[in-house]
Amino acid sequence: MAGAHRNAYLSYKKLRLERVGAMIPGFQVIIVGAGILGLASAYHILQREPALELLVVDKKSGPGEGDTARSAAAFRDMFSSPVNRALSQGSIAFYDRIEGERGGIGLKKIGYLWLATARQAEERRAVLTSMARAGVRFKALEIRELSARLPDLRTVDLHQGILGLNCGILEPLKLIKFYEQEILRMGAQVRYRVEVSGFTLNSQALVSGIRTREAEISARTVIVAAGAWTGRLLAGVGIEVPITPRKRQLFSIPAREGPLHGLLTTSGFNEHSLLPFTILPGAAYLRPAPASFILGFANPDQPPGLEEPATGDRGFYDMSIRPQVERYFPVFQGQVPTQAWAGHYDDHLRDSTPFVEYLGGALVVAGSSGSGVMKADSLGRIAAGRLLGQESVPLGHGGWFKVADLGLQQRAVPPEEFVI
Ligand SMILES: Cc1cc2nc3c(=O)[nH]c(=O)nc-3n(C[C@H](O)[C@H](O)[C@H](O)COP(=O)(O)OP(=O)(O)OC[C@H]3O[C@@H](n4cnc5c(N)ncnc54)[C@H](O)[C@@H]3O)c2cc1C
Numbered sequence: 001m002a003g004a005h006r007n008a009y010l011s012y013k014k015l016r017l018e019r020v021g022a023m024i025p026g027f028q029v030i031i032v033g034a035g036i037l038g039l040a041s042a043y044h045i046l047q048r049e050p051a052l053e054l055l056v057v058d059k060k061s062g063p064g065e066g067d068t069a070r071s072a073a074a075f076r077d078m079f080s081s082p083v084n085r086a087l088s089q090g091s092i093a094f095y096d097r098i099e100g101e102r103g104g105i106g107l108k109k110i111g112y113l114w115l116a117t118a119r120q121a122e123e124r125r126a127v128l129t130s131m132a133r134a135g136v137r138f139k140a141l142e143i144r145e146l147s148a149r150l151p152d153l154r155t156v157d158l159h160q161g162i163l164g165l166n167c168g169i170l171e172p173l174k175l176i177k178f179y180e181q182e183i184l185r186m187g188a189q190v191r192y193r194v195e196v197s198g199f200t201l202n203s204q205a206l207v208s209g210i211r212t213r214e215a216e217i218s219a220r221t222v223i224v225a226a227g228a229w230t231g232r233l234l235a236g237v238g239i240e241v242p243i244t245p246r247k248r249q250l251f252s253i254p255a256r257e258g259p260l261h262g263l264l265t266t267s268g269f270n271e272h273s274l275l276p277f278t279i280l281p282g283a284a285y286l287r288p289a290p291a292s293f294i295l296g297f298a299n300p301d302q303p304p305g306l307e308e309p310a311t312g313d314r315g316f317y318d319m320s321i322r323p324q325v326e327r328y329f330p331v332f333q334g335q336v337p338t339q340a341w342a343g344h345y346d347d348h349l350r351d352s353t354p355f356v357e358y359l360g361g362a363l364v365v366a367g368s369s370g371s372g373v374m375k376a377d378s379l380g381r382i383a384a385g386r387l388l389g390q391e392s393v394p395l396g397h398g399g400w401f402k403v404a405d406l407g408l409q410q411r412a413v414p415p416e417e418f419v420i
Helices: 001-008 036-048 082-102 119-134 141-148 170-187 229-236 257-264 313-328 370-386
Strands: 027-032 055-059 114-117 136-140 158-164 189-192 198-202 207-212 216-224 243-254 275-278 286-288 292-296 339-348 355-360 362-366 392-394 400-402
Touching: 001 400, 027 036, 027 207, 036 055, 036 170, 036 362, 036 370, 055 292, 082 170, 082 400, 114 119, 119 136, 141 158, 170 189, 170 370, 170 392, 198 216, 216 229, 216 370, 229 243, 229 362, 243 313, 257 292, 275 400, 292 400, 355 370, 362 370, 370 392, 370 400
Parallel strands: 027 055, 027 216, 055 189, 114 275, 216 362
Antiparallel strands: 114 158, 136 158, 198 207, 207 216, 243 292, 243 339, 275 286, 286 292, 355 362, 392 400
C-alpha cells in the first residue's frame, strides 16, 4: 500500500502554473513556514526524495524568526507518555550527532532539575518509577545533597530534586541554520518575506496551492507548518485546526559577576559547570544562558489568543516569576530583567502533543504545544513519512514510529503526566 501510494506520488510530474502576477512555476511540495518544524520536514523529505521540487516560504526575513527564535530551546526526554519520549529522544539523538559531527548547535547536556515539595514528590512517585523502568535516565537528590551542591538555594518547603540527565539546552538559530543549509544544498528553494494570504482550492475544495500578494503557486502537496499562525491561516479557507495560540514570555537577567554568576556557574551537576535548567515547584524556570539567566513561566491561566507584536510585560515578571524565583534563590533579590520578549505556544487542544495530519488537503504539522524545538527532528521525519505514504519511520535514536499514531484520525497518544 505504502509503496503504491509513494509511486503514484512520485509519478506526479505535471506541474501547473496559475499566473496572477509574476511567473512562478508550480512545485511538488510547498511548505508554509520556515520555522523549525517546516525546515526539519523539508530536510527529511529531501533526504528520502532528493529530486523532489520543494519550495519553502516564510513571511519573515530569515529562518526561525517566528517562535523558534523566541524559544528557551531547552530539551528533555523526561515524559510519562512513550510518544512524547520517542519524539524527544529521537530528536535529541539526532541533535547529539550534529553537534558531535559538525559542532556548533550549542548543545549542552546540563540536565533538568525539578525542585519538588513533599506533596509533589509523592504525586510524581509512580510516574517516575514508570519512567525509570522505561530507561529514562535521572537521579533523585535528597534535600541535604541539594543544599550541599547549591549553597544559594533556600530549601523552604522543598523535599527533593529530580535531575534529568538526557536533558539540556541548545541554540535554536544554529539548529535551524543547519536544516536550512542542508535543504538548500539538496536543491530546495527558500523564499523569505513571502506572506501566504490564502490557498487555492481544487474542484474537490482541497488545498492545491498557495496565494501570495504577487502570485498563486500550485503544488501537489501544501504543507502548513506556520506555528501559532496555522489556525488563523487555514480558517481563511474554512479548515478548522484543533490548536490555539497562547502567549509565552521570557526575561533575561545578567549574571556576569557576583552571586548570580556564582549560581549560574554552579559546578557538580554537569561537565559544563552550569546550573541545570531548573524548574521551581510553582513551575517558573531558570535557563542558563551566556553570562545571564533566562527566566520563564508557562502560566496555565494565560488566555488563548495571538498578540501581534507579542511583547514581554515587566508586570508579568514582577507578579508571576519574581516571587517564585526570589523565594528559593534570594540572590535574585533586587535584580531586574534587562531584556524581555514573548511569543506563542501553539497548543494542541486535544492532548498538548503535536500532530501531523491532512486537513482539507493540506498536510498540517502543528500543535507543538511548547515543545517543538525538542521534538522537531522526529516531527520532520513523521511529516516526510506521511507525505510519502510510509506506515512507520525510523527516528534519530533508531526506534521506529508508527506515522498514524501522531495523526488525528487513528491517534494513539496517551495523556502526558509529567508536565511543567
Ligand atoms: C517563550 C517560549 C519558550 C519556549 N521554550 C521552548 C523550549 O524550551 N523547548 C522547546 O522545545 N520549545 C519551546 N518553545 C516552543 C517552540 O518555540 C515551538 O514549539 C517551535 O518553535 C514551533 O516551531 P514552528 O516551526 O511550528 O513555529 P515557528 O518557529 O513560529 O515557525 C512558523 C513560521 O511560519 C511563518 N508563517 C506564519 N504565517 C505565515 C504566512 N501567512 N505566510 C508565510 N509564513 C508564515 C512564521 O513567520 C514562522 O517563521 C517555546 C516557545 C516560546 C514562545
